[in-house]
Amino acid sequence: MTKSLTRIGIVEDNDLLRLSLGTSLGQENIEIVFSVSTALEALELIETAKIDVLIADLHLGETINGIDVSLLWQKAHPDLGVVYLTSYEDPRLISGGKSPVMADNSVYVTKSSISKIDQLMQAINSSLEKKGAPQNTRTGPLAKLTDVQMETLSLLALGHSNKEIARIRGINEESVAISLNRISKALGLPAQMDRNQRVHLARVVLRGQGK
Structure with missing residues (x-):
């Protein structure tokens, strides 16, 4: 008996990667139902396309990100599986440091961890497998x-001064400085209250975004 094909939808704004995914997955027991580059295109297909799994990048260069797309798709299709394929090491980087609500039956995979199609x-x-809670997030x-430390770090990476971070978070500047030192310690960086500390921390965020 022939095994039925797994129907896949892809939303990825990197043209080369999107084409590569379509070619590689097409050689497996996979049917590529759609492969689009924008959130809007993916959302327009909710009512008409029938898929088993949505592969979504997190950052789509729009106000709507890949997590938003997956949640809207899963609201219409509760049994949908989701694979987040992203350069972001931590999904909180897409939401200003806060833990985003992610789709059920989802698996979080970084692009840097995928070297063979078997891994995807x-x-x-x-x-x-419908395990419910998101995996490997x-x-x-x-x-x-x-989450609080991630919010502080995200604000720093956006170029906000300690004074601005304090105002946004509703705390004083001394608390921000203490928080940055604790973040540095947690990340194995020198805890020093100078300009170099901010540079080192900003670089950690950029690396976490795959930049």
Whole structure:
């Protein structure tokens, strides 16, 4: 008996990667139902396309990110599996440091961790097992940080001064400085209250974003 094809939808704004995914997955037991570059295109297909798994990048260069797309798709199709394929080591980087609500039956995979199509197939198959809670949602050194620390770090990476971070978070500047030192310690960086500390921390965020 012929095994039925797994129907896949892809939303990825990197043209080369999107084409590569379509070619590689097409050689497996996979049917590529759609492969689009924008969140809007993916959302327009919710009512008409029938898929088993959605592969979504997190950062799509729009106000709507890949997590938003997956939640809207899963609201319409509750049994949908989701694979987040992203350069972001931690999904909190897409939401200003806060832990985002992610789709059920989802698997979080960083692009840097995928060297063979078999690894992506494992993620796809895992999402089809309907395990409920999102899997593997945080990797890398940023996983050590709390949501509050991630929010502070995200604000720093956006170029905000300690004074501005204090105002946004509703705390004083001394508390911000203490928080940055604790973040540095958690990440294994020198805890020093100078300009170099901010540079080192900003670089950690950029690496976490795959830049």
